[in-house]
Amino acid sequence: MHSRIPRRLRRTEACPVGRAAHRCALPAWVGLCFALLLVPALALAQAVSDPTPLQYRDAAEEARFHALAAELRCVQCQNQSLADSNAQIAHDLRREVLQLMQQGRSDAQIKQFLVERYGEFVLYRPAMEARNSLLWFGPLGVLLVGAGTVAWVVRRRSRQVQPMGESEERW
Amino acid sequence: MSEPRPAARPLPPVAIVIGVLFFFGLLGLMVYGVMKSGAPDRDILPSALIGKPAPAFELPVLHDPTLKVSSNQLRGAPYVLNVWGSWCAACREEHPVLTRFAETKRVRVIGYNWKDEPADALRWLEQLGNPFVLVLADLEGRTAIDWGVTAAPETFLVDASGVVRWKYSGALTQRVIDTQLLPELDKLDRAHAQPHTPPPPAN
Numbered sequence: 268m269h270s271r272i273p274r275r276l277r278r279t280e281a282c283p284v285g286r287a288a289h290r291c292a293l294p295a296w297v298g299l300c301f302a303l304l305l306v307p308a309l310a311l312a313q314a315v316s317d318p319t320p321l322q323y324r325d326a327a328e329e330a331r332f333h334a335l336a337a338e339l340r341c342v343q344c345q346n347q348s349l350a351d352s353n354a355q356i357a358h359d360l361r362r363e364v365l366q367l368m369q370q371g372r373s374d375a376q377i378k379q380f381l382v383e384r385y386g387e388f389v390l391y392r393p394a395m396e397a398r399n400s401l402l403w404f405g406p407l408g409v410l411l412v413g414a415g416t417v418a419w420v421v422r423r424r425s426r427q428v429q430p431m432g433e434s435e436e437r438w
Numbered sequence: 439m440s441e442p443r444p445a446a447r448p449l450p451p452v453a454i455v456i457g458v459l460f461f462f463g464l465l466g467l468m469v470y471g472v473m474k475s476g477a478p479d480r481d482i483l484p485s486a487l488i489g490k491p492a493p494a495f496e497l498p499v500l501h502d503p504t505l506k507v508s509s510n511q512l513r514g515a516p517y518v519l520n521v522w523g524s525w526c527a528a529c530r531e532e533h534p535v536l537t538r539f540a541e542t543k544r545v546r547v548i549g550y551n552w553k554d555e556p557a558d559a560l561r562w563l564e565q566l567g568n569p570f571v572l573v574l575a576d577l578e579g580r581t582a583i584d585w586g587v588t589a590a591p592e593t594f595l596v597d598a599s600g601v602v603r604w605k606y607s608g609a610l611t612q613r614v615i616d617t618q619l620l621p622e623l624d625k626l627d628r629a630h631a632q633p634h635t636p637p638p639p640a641n
Contacts, residue, residue, distance in 0.1 A: 315525070315553050315577070342588040345481055355553070356588050359579045384586040386486035 316358055321365050332365055335374050338392065339364070342385050349389075485594075485605035486586055492596045493584035500551050500559055500573040507574060509600060516603075516626050517546040518619070519594040520570070520610075521582065523554040524562035526590040532609035533566050539615050540569035545595075545623060549573035552582050552590055595619065597626050 323329040333350060341352035342360070349357055349364070360381070367377045381389045387399075395403055474480060487493075496508040520536060522529040540547040549570035551559045556575060563573070576582050585594070588607065595604040604622045606614055 315555055317578075342483065354589075355579075359553075359583060363580075363583055382486070384486055384583060385588070386483055386586075388483050 316355060317362070321361060323365070324369065328368065331374075332368060335368075335377065336361060336364060338390070339378070339381065340389050340391055342389060345388075348391070479608065482607045483588070485602065487594075487602040488605065490602060492594070492600050492602050493581070495581045495584065497574040497576055497581060500549070500556060500575040503556070503575065507572065512548070512596070513600045514598055515546065516595065516597045516623070517548050519548050519550050519585075519596060521550040521552050521585075521587050521590050521592040521594075523552050523590050524558040525554065528609040529591045530562075530566065532591055532611070533569070535610050535612055535615065537567060537569040538612070539610070539619075540571075544620075546571050550582075550585075551575045552587065553577065553579045593619075595622055595626075598630065 321332075323332065336350035337348050339349040339360075341347045341349050341354055341357045343354040343356050344352045347354075347357075349360055364377055364381075367380060372380070378390060387393045393399060393402075492509060494509045496506050499505040499507060536547065547570055549568075549572070551573055553576065556577075559573070559575070563570075579587075585592075591607075591609055593606045593610055594602055597603050603626065604619065606618065610619075
């Protein structure tokens with residue numbers, strides 16, 4: 268019976284935040300756990316992970332890895348790159364990307380690997396396709412329409428405006 | 439600025455109409471964007487696997503790691519795969535909803551214990567109840583990448599031939615089950631009823 272109480276405490280400590288909380292004194296701990304219970308309900312909390320850092324074989328591989336990871340978007344913290352994100356899944360994907368690299372896959376193959384699983388979203392520079400051509404060429408189209416309108420207005424005005432007077436020439 | 443410019447000819451009505459339409463078009467786009475940005479699921483990515491075969495895998499069973507289950511063994515009848523972890527607060531939140539759904543026995547509900555300590559996972563199930571017919575354990579999270587899992591909880595519907603039909607990211611609610619999962623299951627039933635006799639029992 269006596270041993271049950273500490274066990275229960277230990278159980279609740281392993282709440283979504285991970286294992287960082289166990290050194291707090293009890294009152295602070297209670298408050299912290301309450302606060303932390305409220306926050307991660309929406310944030311989809313994180314899990315057990317392998318703490319060993321990534322092992323690069325040489326500097327060139329490390330440079331290639333960083334360049335590639337900066338090109339890929341984290342699938343959870345969506346405004347961060349895979350290189351920047353600290354989300355659990357980003358850790359896992361970095362490990363996976365390095366592993367694929369060490370298996371001799373090219374950057375294009377690695378991108379394809381991720382696109383097959385997570386969709387085009389992972390690419391900061393998606394491939395040009397008919398489906399997303401509006402994104403690629405839309406801005407250019409809008410620019411052309413705008414330029415056309417300006418040209419039309421200017422030509423229309425130049426037909427009716429007199430040559431500039433002295434006072435206007437100054438500015 | 440000093441001299442007033444000669445008044446321009448009034449614009450032709452067509453130009454005014456186009457301009458006004460353009461303005462309201464942009465306004466509409468803005469309102470749409472603002473409304474979309476308030477949606478709670480705005481960050482959720484559509485699964486790249488919908489309509490494609492579920493990834494091939496072989497994973498140990500949580501309750502008996504010597505036992506391995508492969509994706510082929512799950513074929514023959516549809517199943518719902520629920521990705522969870524004892525570390526995940528939202529999974530605890532969806533647990534009663536999932537349990538209620540599993541108890542209807544509409545479809546096999548299989549648990550996917552993702553990056554969890556097996557002891558913690560087992561205790562979680564013991565405390566809250568185990569709604570799953572089978573729980574697969576993916577300690578490393580390697581297979582989860584093949585499934586395109588980004589965060590727990592996530593729920594997949596896989597049909598009898600092993601094709602992913604539906605996915606939901608985030609905690610299931612009764613509303614999601616009623617408006618999305620059940621209609622998908624009905625669709626599977628209808629598709630299945632036409633060519634064959636009822637699905638053979640799995641395993």
